[in-house]
Amino acid sequence: VSRTTVRRLPQKQVEQVQALHELLDAALVAHLAVLQDGQPFVVPTAFARDGDRLLLHGSTASRAFLALADGVPTCATVTIVDGVVVARSHFESSMHYRSAMVLGRCERLEGEPERLGLAALAARLLPGLDGARPPSGKELAATLVLSLPLAEWSLKVSDGPPDDVPADLDREVWAGVVPLQHRWGAPVPAPDLRAGIDVPVALGSWPAGRA
Amino acid sequence: VSRTTVRRLPQKQVEQVQALHELLDAALVAHLAVLQDGQPFVVPTAFARDGDRLLLHGSTASRAFLALADGVPTCATVTIVDGVVVARSHFESSMHYRSAMVLGRCERLEGEPERLGLAALAARLLPGLDGARPPSGKELAATLVLSLPLAEWSLKVSDGPPDDVPADLDREVWAGVVPLQHRWGAPVPAPDLRAGIDVPVALGSWPAGRA
Numbered sequence: 001v002s003r004t005t006v007r008r009l010p011q012k013q014v015e016q017v018q019a020l021h022e023l024l025d026a027a028l029v030a031h032l033a034v035l036q037d038g039q040p041f042v043v044p045t046a047f048a049r050d051g052d053r054l055l056l057h058g059s060t061a062s063r064a065f066l067a068l069a070d071g072v073p074t075c076a077t078v079t080i081v082d083g084v085v086v087a088r089s090h091f092e093s094s095m096h097y098r099s100a101m102v103l104g105r106c107e108r109l110e111g112e113p114e115r116l117g118l119a120a121l122a123a124r125l126l127p128g129l130d131g132a133r134p135p136s137g138k139e140l141a142a143t144l145v146l147s148l149p150l151a152e153w154s155l156k157v158s159d160g161p162p163d164d165v166p167a168d169l170d171r172e173v174w175a176g177v178v179p180l181q182h183r184w185g186a187p188v189p190a191p192d193l194r195a196g197i198d199v200p201v202a203l204g205s206w207p208a209g210r211a
Numbered sequence: 212v213s214r215t216t217v218r219r220l221p222q223k224q225v226e227q228v229q230a231l232h233e234l235l236d237a238a239l240v241a242h243l244a245v246l247q248d249g250q251p252f253v254v255p256t257a258f259a260r261d262g263d264r265l266l267l268h269g270s271t272a273s274r275a276f277l278a279l280a281d282g283v284p285t286c287a288t289v290t291i292v293d294g295v296v297v298a299r300s301h302f303e304s305s306m307h308y309r310s311a312m313v314l315g316r317c318e319r320l321e322g323e324p325e326r327l328g329l330a331a332l333a334a335r336l337l338p339g340l341d342g343a344r345p346p347s348g349k350e351l352a353a354t355l356v357l358s359l360p361l362a363e364w365s366l367k368v369s370d371g372p373p374d375d376v377p378a379d380l381d382r383e384v385w386a387g388v389v390p391l392q393h394r395w396g397a398p399v400p401a402p403d404l405r406a407g408i409d410v411p412v413a414l415g416s417w418p419a420g421r422a
Contacts, residue, residue: 008273031253033251042287143302176404192372
């Protein structure tokens with residue numbers, strides 16, 4: 001039994017690394033733990049999976065990111081809610097979700113690895129949008145880029161229909177799943193966008209179902 | 212400067228408790244910090260706002276919930292991503308989001324307050340679905356219900372168009388916002404649903420935009 005063995009509802013644990021990657025590639029935000037003066041904080045942050053690591057970026061003025069850059073133990077949890085499970089009892093009602101927990105310590109990237117890390121973040125968070133200006137030296141100096149290895153992790157996936165106890169099956173009440181969908185809306189141009197610049201074709205091929 | 216003063220991007224801090232309530236009432240899942248043996252964990256959990264407290268429920272077999280029930284310091288973070296901000300530089304690109312952070316210690320509810328807490332959770336997570344069976348004594352005994360006061364909190368909201376530096380405004384590149392929408396899909400009846408039970412009308416009035 002390791003720290004990432006799922007003890008509660010172990011039937012929901014998924015061991016396949018491909019399923020982990022699929023969730024991480026569908027999500028936009030991770031929630032990271034940072035312990036400061038005995039108080040744990042949970043900090044939401046955009047991230048990108050790059051092979052077998054997570055890339056994160058934040059400000060050099062952020063206390064939380066400075067602590068993470070120091071290599072304190074952290075946990076990055078990534079969750080997507082896919083629906084609500086309506087059972088015939090409150091107890092069996094639940095949610096469809098995918099949730100990954102990654103334990104470890106971040107490493108700060110500097111120099112060329114930092115530049116490459118930021119490029120990988122841009123490619124994942126802004127796919128196909130190649131015309132934006134990469135960071136200047138001053139912007140790089142204000143940015144912390146961290147890498148968290150996908151070494152110690154667990155994945156829990158809850159799906160399927162409600163699992164009611166037999167005695168409840170005769171109740172005159174609806175049961176099933178109400179899916180929750182995450183979709184891109186129509187792009188809204190900036191008010192100061194120059195005339196004659198169309199919405200990039202790439203936006204239409206952004207991964208559906210991201211959350 | 213308190214522990215919940217937003218130091219990074221303070222212009223995004225929102226002080227109105229009504230905005231806090233709106234976010235908490237739109238979200239389904241909070242990410243809670245639990246420190247165990249020096250390792251912080253971030254645990255996703257369904258929650259409900261009930262007045263000026265958050266209600267959480269979990270299993271009496273969950274180490275994380277048992278620790279929270281003991282009143283260890285925690286942080287509950289609730290985040291909804293509302294879109295991606297595409298700026299003319301990578302540095303100014305960001306996201307639209309609403310994120311609340313609640314610091315404090317949970318209190319375990321027992322007896323009548325536990326029963327009322329579970330009823331409030333069901334009313335929030337399964338609104339309008341009154342026919343499901345409330346918990347039995349055995350189910351109650353297997354359930355931890357926790358309350359976290361909305362006393363020490365911060366709220367950050369990022370919205371609006373990209374805020375590019377003047378030198379980038381002439382770039383031949385699109386800028387704007389791509390909204391991310393969260394919507395209910397068509398309800399999927401359980402395979403063992405009895406014939407003649409229609410989808411409840413209440414599902415059609417579930418709060419839109421929950422995530």
